[in-house]
Every structure is written in structure tokens, then in C-alpha cells.
Amino acid sequence: MSDQLVKLAIKNNVATITLNRPEVKNALNDEAHEQLYTAFEEANEDSEVRVIVLTGSGNAFCSGADLKSIDPNDLENVNYGRILRETYNKLITLMAHIGKPIIAHINGVAVGAGLSIALACDYRVADQGASFGLGFLKIGLVPDAGMSYYLPRLVGYPKALELAIMDTISSEKALDIGLISSIDNIDKTIQSCLALPxxxxxxxxxxxxxxxxxxxxxxxxxxxxxxxxxxxxxxxxxxxxxxxxxxxx
Missing domain, CATH: 1.10.12 (Lyase 2-enoyl-coa Hydratase; Chain  A, domain 2)
Structure with a gap:
């Protein structure tokens, strides 16, 4: 893929998709979205791939949308609804219909739409030092990219409302409320998924x-x-x- 904003590596029946913009905590711009969607398509269509792992480079999983790529002087012409339909909504729909196990290996911060993408995965395995947060309300926006669908189903309606107004939470807290599947257990989770029919x-x-x-x-x-x-x-x-x-x- 050009510029390698998203890397795809396939080995031993496992496709590892790595968000590769560590300088912005793997925030997603338009080009990264295109490459991420293509990576999921390729992993889904490859008959040798039985498990898909999504992770981030550096010390972050994904910090969500790259808001710094938006010109603050042109906010009146920014159509967030159109952007959602053409990027996140398209990606989340694809992920939902992929029949292979998708594991989010959350190796660092996962906030905003970055957390949304993790929630759209089948399993979420976090590193000990990972952190999680919504952050949408802090910038006057509503949770998107499937957050409204997945979060209440995973943690319940009251807890989802609570998380919306909280700062980031730790891996231990995320595990306690059912937001993630396990901590420091990525290899075992991959092997378990490889054994599935x-x-x-x-x-x-x-x-x-x-x-x-x-x-x-x-x-x-x-x-x-x-x-x-x-x-x-x-x-x-x-x-x-x-x-x-x-x-x-």
C-alpha cells in the first residue's frame, strides 16, 4: 500500500493490520481510512487467512479521527455526516459482515472513533497500560462510528452514559465492566480463534x-x-x- 499508513502482514493464517501513524497516535485521515478498508477487504478475501488482528504502531491503538487535518478556517464547509458515511460507516459495516474472527489488540490509547473501531471487533485484548475513552462530548460531538450501537450492548445503557462523561479508564476498569475481553492475552486469544471451525x-x-x-x-x-x-x-x-x-x- 502507498505510504504505508496502514500495514497488512499475513503469516501462519493470521492477518495483522497495523495502523501506522504513530506521530499522531494513529489518528485516521482520509488516506488512512482508504488503506484500512482495503486491508480488511484483502484479509477477508484471502482464503489462507483465518484470523484478523487489528493493532496500532508505537504506543497507541488509535486516537480516532485526525481533527488536526481539518482546516479550522473552513469549518462551515465541513460536512461531518458525509464524512461518516464515506469512511467510518463503510468500514464498520464491512467489519460486521466479515465472518472471520477479528481481534483488536489494544496496545495503547483507544479513544473516540478509535475506541469505536475496537468495539466493532469480535474480541478486544488490551495491554496492561492501555487506556480507553469516548471524548466526543468534550469537543461538542456525539459518539459515532458505531459507538452508539456497540457500547450500550457491551456495558449496558447506564454504564455507557457514565463512560460518555468520564475521562479515560484503565485496562483493569475496562475489563471489569466488560469493555474488553482480556489483558495481556493476545497470543492465547489468537490461538483460540485459529482453532475455531x-x-x-x-x-x-x-x-x-x-x-x-x-x-x-x-x-x-x-x-x-x-x-x-x-x-x-x-x-x-x-x-x-x-x-x-x-x-x-
Missing amino acids: PTAYRLMKNNFRESFDHHLAELLEMEVTAQREASESKEHRVALDYFVNKSKR
Whole structure:
């Protein structure tokens, strides 16, 4: 990718996507957005990739939108809604529909839309010294990039409102309220995800995502369809054969 604002490395069935603007704590400008979207597309389309890891370079995960790239003398002509539709909304939608496990390795600060992107990942593993915050209200803006969807679902409505007016919180606090999955556990999480059956995981992720927008009866039918497809997969046949034969030993 040109200028390498986002790096993509594929090794041992793991695609590692690294935000690479450490001088601005990996804040995202338009070009970085384009490269990040392309990296996720490539990782999703590569049949050798079974797990996707998103992280940041330097001592930050992502500080959100690069507001310093906006000309303060031209604020009247800045259309935040259009920018969202063309960048974050497009990216978050892609991530939601990727059937492979996506792990956010939060190696430092994750604030604003940077936290939003982490929340859109399936799993969030933080380093001990990472920190988390919304920060939107401090600059007179509302949480975006999927924050309004994911945050209340992860921590609950009251806690989401509380986080919106707080300063940054530590990894320990984030783990305590369910904002992240674990601390200092990235290698184990990657290995656990590599061991997952790809077809069943993709179908499960889709059903979990759709569960918020469908009634029970509809979800039951979706499970029927998904289970039928999963039962026809090679990984199910292999796992079932191993399970049956192991039980006979």
C-alpha cells in the first residue's frame, strides 16, 4: 500500500493490520481510512487467512479521527455526516459482515472513533497500560462510528452514559465492566480463534449480530438454516468423527 499508513502482514493464517501513524497516535485521515478498508477487504478475501488482528504502531491503538487535518478556517464547509458515511460507516459495516474472527489488540490509547473501531471487533485484548475513552462530548460531538450501537450492548445503557462523561479508564476498569475481553492475552486469544471451525463461526457471528433486530421466532428459523449449513461443512464432519472415535477408545 502507498505510504504505508496502514500495514497488512499475513503469516501462519493470521492477518495483522497495523495502523501506522504513530506521530499522531494513529489518528485516521482520509488516506488512512482508504488503506484500512482495503486491508480488511484483502484479509477477508484471502482464503489462507483465518484470523484478523487489528493493532496500532508505537504506543497507541488509535486516537480516532485526525481533527488536526481539518482546516479550522473552513469549518462551515465541513460536512461531518458525509464524512461518516464515506469512511467510518463503510468500514464498520464491512467489519460486521466479515465472518472471520477479528481481534483488536489494544496496545495503547483507544479513544473516540478509535475506541469505536475496537468495539466493532469480535474480541478486544488490551495491554496492561492501555487506556480507553469516548471524548466526543468534550469537543461538542456525539459518539459515532458505531459507538452508539456497540457500547450500550457491551456495558449496558447506564454504564455507557457514565463512560460518555468520564475521562479515560484503565485496562483493569475496562475489563471489569466488560469493555474488553482480556489483558495481556493476545497470543492465547489468537490461538483460540485459529482453532475455531470457520463455517460455524461465520454463521454464529451472523446470528448473534442479527439477534438484536429479530424476534425469537425469526432467530429460531435462522438457527435452523445456519445449523443445516454448518452440519454440511467439512470441519463438522472431521470434528464429529474425532469425537465419536475418541469416545470409543
